[in-house]
Amino acid sequence: MIEYIQSALLIISAVLIIIAAVGFVTLPKNTxxxxxxxxxxxxxxxxxxxxAMIGLGQYLLAGIYFIIAPFxxxxxxxxYWKKEDRENNLxxxxxxxxxxxxxxxxxxxxKMQVFESENSEKLKxxxxxxxxxxxxxxxx
Amino acid sequence: MDILFISKYIVVIALIIMMLAALRASAYKSTSMGLLGSxxxxxxxxxALLVGGDLYNLGFYKxxxxxxxxxxxxxxxxxxxxxGGEDK
Numbered sequence: 358m359i360e361y362i363q364s365a366l367l368i369i370s371a372v373l374i375i376i377a378a379v380g381f382v383t384l385p386k387n388t389x390x391x392x393x394x395x396x397x398x399x400x401x402x403x404x405x406x407x408x409a410m411i412g413l414g415q416y417l418l419a420g421i422y423f424i425i426a427p428f429x430x431x432x433x434x435x436x437y438w439k440k441e442d443r444e445n446n447l448x449x450x451x452x453x454x455x456x457x458x459x460x461x462x463x464x465x466x467x468k469m470q471v472f473e474s475e476n477s478e479k480l481k482x483x484x485x486x487x488x489x490x491x492x493x494x495x496x497x
Numbered sequence: 498m499d500i501l502f503i504s505k506y507i508v509v510i511a512l513i514i515m516m517l518a519a520l521r522a523s524a525y526k527s528t529s530m531g532l533l534g535s536x537x538x539x540x541x542x543x544x545a546l547l548v549g550g551d552l553y554n555l556g557f558y559k560x561x562x563x564x565x566x567x568x569x570x571x572x573x574x575x576x577x578x579x580x581g582g583e584d585k
Contacts, residue, residue: 360501367504371511378511378518381537392529395522399537402515406544409508413551418563422540425570429536432577437529439581 366412373405392437396430403430505548512548516541532576539569 380398384391403426410419443449456465516538523534543565550558 360499364500364504367501367508371504371507374508374511374515378515381515381522382518386525392527392533395530395533399533402537403540406540409544410547413547415547415559418547418559418566421563422566425566429570429573432574433529433533433536436532436577436581437527441527441529 363412363414366408370405370409370412373401373408377402377405390442392442393434396434400426400430502552505552509545509548512541512545516545528580532573532580536569536573539565539572543569 377398380401381395384394384398388394403422407419407423407426410416410422456468457463458465458468519534519537519541521534523531523538525531543562546558546565547562550556550562
Protein backbone atom coordinates (compact mmCIF):
# COMPACT_ATOMS: atom_id res chain seq x y z
CA MET A 358 0.00 0.00 0.00
CA ILE A 359 2.79 2.43 0.93
CA GLU A 360 4.43 1.62 -2.38
CA TYR A 361 1.35 2.85 -4.24
CA ILE A 362 1.26 6.08 -2.24
CA GLN A 363 4.95 6.66 -2.97
CA SER A 364 4.37 5.99 -6.67
CA ALA A 365 1.41 8.38 -6.74
CA LEU A 366 3.49 11.12 -5.09
CA LEU A 367 6.34 10.60 -7.54
CA ILE A 368 4.04 10.66 -10.57
CA ILE A 369 2.27 13.80 -9.32
CA SER A 370 5.64 15.49 -8.87
CA ALA A 371 6.75 14.38 -12.34
CA VAL A 372 3.60 15.86 -13.91
CA LEU A 373 4.10 19.12 -12.02
CA ILE A 374 7.76 19.27 -13.10
CA ILE A 375 6.84 18.78 -16.76
CA ILE A 376 4.11 21.44 -16.57
CA ALA A 377 6.60 23.84 -14.95
CA ALA A 378 9.22 23.08 -17.61
CA VAL A 379 6.80 23.73 -20.46
CA GLY A 380 5.59 26.96 -18.85
CA PHE A 381 9.14 28.05 -18.11
CA VAL A 382 10.15 27.93 -21.78
CA THR A 383 6.91 28.85 -23.54
CA LEU A 384 6.21 32.03 -21.56
CA PRO A 385 6.42 34.86 -24.15
CA LYS A 386 9.51 37.03 -23.82
CA ASN A 387 7.57 40.24 -24.32
CA THR A 388 5.27 39.58 -21.40
CA UNK A 389 5.32 42.29 -18.77
CA UNK A 390 7.20 41.19 -15.64
CA UNK A 391 8.25 37.92 -17.30
CA UNK A 392 11.06 37.32 -14.80
CA UNK A 393 8.67 37.46 -11.85
CA UNK A 394 6.35 35.06 -13.68
CA UNK A 395 9.23 32.63 -14.21
CA UNK A 396 10.16 32.87 -10.53
CA UNK A 397 6.54 31.98 -9.80
CA UNK A 398 6.82 28.95 -12.13
CA UNK A 399 9.99 27.85 -10.33
CA UNK A 400 7.90 27.89 -7.14
CA UNK A 401 5.80 25.09 -8.66
CA UNK A 402 8.98 23.17 -9.47
CA UNK A 403 10.12 23.60 -5.86
CA UNK A 404 6.86 22.21 -4.52
CA UNK A 405 7.09 19.29 -6.97
CA UNK A 406 10.59 18.54 -5.68
CA UNK A 407 9.34 18.61 -2.09
CA UNK A 408 6.55 16.16 -3.00
CA ALA A 409 9.09 13.87 -4.70
CA MET A 410 11.37 14.01 -1.66
CA ILE A 411 8.46 13.01 0.56
CA GLY A 412 7.68 10.19 -1.89
CA LEU A 413 11.27 8.96 -1.62
CA GLY A 414 11.15 9.06 2.18
CA GLN A 415 13.61 11.96 2.59
CA TYR A 416 11.54 13.98 5.05
CA LEU A 417 14.40 16.00 6.52
CA LEU A 418 15.62 17.07 3.09
CA ALA A 419 12.05 17.98 2.13
CA GLY A 420 11.72 20.11 5.28
CA ILE A 421 15.02 21.89 4.64
CA TYR A 422 14.13 22.59 1.04
CA PHE A 423 10.65 23.75 2.05
CA ILE A 424 12.28 26.40 4.24
CA ILE A 425 15.05 27.58 1.89
CA ALA A 426 13.14 27.65 -1.43
CA PRO A 427 11.23 30.92 -0.71
CA PHE A 428 14.46 32.62 0.35
CA UNK A 429 16.01 31.78 -3.02
CA UNK A 430 12.98 33.07 -4.94
CA UNK A 431 12.91 36.27 -2.90
CA UNK A 432 16.65 36.86 -3.33
CA UNK A 433 16.44 36.54 -7.12
CA UNK A 434 13.32 38.72 -7.36
CA UNK A 435 14.87 41.35 -5.10
CA UNK A 436 18.09 41.45 -7.12
CA TYR A 437 16.14 41.77 -10.37
CA TRP A 438 13.98 44.55 -8.95
CA LYS A 439 16.90 46.53 -7.56
CA LYS A 440 19.34 46.30 -10.44
CA GLU A 441 17.42 45.66 -13.63
CA ASP A 442 13.71 46.33 -13.37
CA ARG A 443 13.89 49.61 -11.45
CA GLU A 444 16.73 51.04 -13.55
CA ASN A 445 15.33 50.04 -16.93
CA ASN A 446 11.73 51.06 -16.22
CA LEU A 447 11.92 54.43 -14.50
CA UNK A 448 8.15 54.86 -14.60
CA UNK A 449 7.94 52.19 -11.88
CA UNK A 450 9.75 54.46 -9.45
CA UNK A 451 7.43 57.48 -9.76
CA UNK A 452 4.16 56.88 -8.01
CA UNK A 453 1.26 59.16 -8.85
CA UNK A 454 -0.93 59.87 -5.88
CA UNK A 455 -4.17 61.84 -6.16
CA UNK A 456 -3.92 64.68 -3.61
CA UNK A 457 -6.66 65.00 -1.06
CA UNK A 458 -7.82 68.64 -1.39
CA UNK A 459 -10.43 68.30 1.33
CA UNK A 460 -7.94 67.47 4.05
CA UNK A 461 -7.05 70.74 5.91
CA UNK A 462 -3.68 69.34 7.07
CA UNK A 463 -2.38 68.41 3.63
CA UNK A 464 -1.05 71.14 1.35
CA UNK A 465 -0.56 69.81 -2.18
CA UNK A 466 2.29 71.21 -4.21
CA UNK A 467 0.14 72.59 -7.05
CA LYS A 468 -2.18 74.30 -4.59
CA MET A 469 0.73 76.00 -2.86
CA GLN A 470 2.19 77.11 -6.20
CA VAL A 471 -1.09 78.86 -7.01
CA PHE A 472 -0.91 80.65 -3.68
CA GLU A 473 2.68 81.75 -4.25
CA SER A 474 2.20 82.95 -7.82
CA GLU A 475 2.25 86.67 -8.59
CA ASN A 476 -1.44 86.88 -9.34
CA SER A 477 -2.36 85.23 -6.10
CA GLU A 478 -5.23 86.78 -4.19
CA LYS A 479 -3.43 86.08 -0.95
CA LEU A 480 -0.33 88.09 -1.91
CA LYS A 481 -2.48 91.01 -3.05
CA UNK A 482 -4.11 91.00 0.34
CA UNK A 483 -0.70 91.01 2.00
CA UNK A 484 0.32 94.12 0.08
CA UNK A 485 -1.94 96.17 2.34
CA UNK A 486 0.67 95.76 5.07
CA UNK A 487 3.90 97.31 3.94
CA UNK A 488 7.08 97.23 5.95
CA UNK A 489 9.04 100.45 6.25
CA UNK A 490 12.71 100.64 7.15
CA UNK A 491 14.38 103.63 8.71
CA UNK A 492 17.59 104.78 7.17
CA UNK A 493 20.12 105.57 9.86
CA UNK A 494 22.88 107.88 8.95
CA UNK A 495 25.90 106.97 11.05
CA UNK A 496 27.52 110.38 10.48
CA UNK A 497 25.11 112.25 12.73
CA MET B 498 7.52 -4.35 -13.44
CA ASP B 499 7.28 -2.61 -10.13
CA ILE B 500 5.20 0.58 -10.31
CA LEU B 501 7.51 2.39 -7.88
CA PHE B 502 10.49 1.59 -10.10
CA ILE B 503 8.71 2.99 -13.17
CA SER B 504 7.57 6.13 -11.38
CA LYS B 505 11.14 6.86 -10.27
CA TYR B 506 12.27 6.71 -13.89
CA ILE B 507 9.40 9.03 -14.88
CA VAL B 508 10.60 11.54 -12.28
CA VAL B 509 14.16 11.35 -13.62
CA ILE B 510 12.91 12.00 -17.18
CA ALA B 511 10.82 14.95 -15.98
CA LEU B 512 13.85 16.34 -14.14
CA ILE B 513 15.97 16.06 -17.29
CA ILE B 514 13.27 17.97 -19.24
CA MET B 515 13.25 20.63 -16.53
CA MET B 516 17.04 20.89 -16.62
CA LEU B 517 16.99 21.44 -20.40
CA ALA B 518 14.24 24.06 -20.03
CA ALA B 519 16.21 25.85 -17.32
CA LEU B 520 19.36 25.80 -19.45
CA ARG B 521 17.42 27.39 -22.31
CA ALA B 522 15.89 29.98 -20.01
CA SER B 523 19.23 30.87 -18.45
CA ALA B 524 20.40 32.07 -21.88
CA TYR B 525 17.79 34.83 -21.93
CA LYS B 526 18.80 38.49 -21.87
CA SER B 527 18.44 39.29 -18.19
CA THR B 528 21.18 38.39 -15.69
CA SER B 529 18.56 37.33 -13.18
CA MET B 530 17.30 34.71 -15.62
CA GLY B 531 20.78 33.16 -15.67
CA LEU B 532 20.76 33.07 -11.89
CA LEU B 533 17.28 31.54 -11.83
CA GLY B 534 18.16 28.95 -14.48
CA SER B 535 21.35 27.88 -12.73
CA UNK B 536 19.51 27.57 -9.42
CA UNK B 537 16.87 25.35 -11.06
CA UNK B 538 19.54 23.18 -12.73
CA UNK B 539 21.33 22.63 -9.42
CA UNK B 540 18.12 21.63 -7.62
CA UNK B 541 17.02 19.36 -10.49
CA UNK B 542 20.41 17.66 -10.52
CA UNK B 543 20.32 17.18 -6.75
CA UNK B 544 16.85 15.70 -7.06
CA ALA B 545 17.97 13.38 -9.87
CA LEU B 546 20.87 12.21 -7.69
CA LEU B 547 18.41 11.52 -4.88
CA VAL B 548 16.24 9.39 -7.15
CA GLY B 549 19.28 7.67 -8.66
CA GLY B 550 20.67 6.82 -5.26
CA ASP B 551 17.31 5.38 -4.31
CA LEU B 552 17.18 3.32 -7.51
CA TYR B 553 20.61 1.74 -7.12
CA ASN B 554 20.87 1.77 -3.31
CA LEU B 555 23.77 4.21 -3.18
CA GLY B 556 23.77 5.94 0.20
CA PHE B 557 26.35 8.64 -0.50
CA TYR B 558 24.19 10.12 -3.30
CA LYS B 559 21.94 11.44 -0.56
CA UNK B 560 24.84 13.33 1.03
CA UNK B 561 25.88 14.81 -2.31
CA UNK B 562 22.28 15.84 -2.94
CA UNK B 563 22.04 17.55 0.47
CA UNK B 564 25.32 19.37 -0.15
CA UNK B 565 24.18 20.50 -3.61
CA UNK B 566 20.88 21.84 -2.29
CA UNK B 567 22.50 23.72 0.59
CA UNK B 568 25.44 25.15 -1.33
CA UNK B 569 23.23 25.94 -4.31
CA UNK B 570 21.04 27.99 -2.02
CA UNK B 571 24.05 29.77 -0.49
CA UNK B 572 25.53 30.52 -3.91
CA UNK B 573 22.24 31.79 -5.31
CA UNK B 574 21.60 34.09 -2.37
CA UNK B 575 25.21 35.37 -2.39
CA UNK B 576 25.13 36.10 -6.12
CA UNK B 577 21.73 37.75 -5.80
CA UNK B 578 23.15 39.95 -3.03
CA UNK B 579 26.08 41.00 -5.22
CA UNK B 580 23.79 41.55 -8.22
CA GLY B 581 21.34 43.66 -6.25
CA GLY B 582 24.04 45.77 -4.60
CA GLU B 583 23.36 48.18 -1.79
CA ASP B 584 20.06 49.94 -1.57
CA LYS B 585 20.14 53.62 -2.56
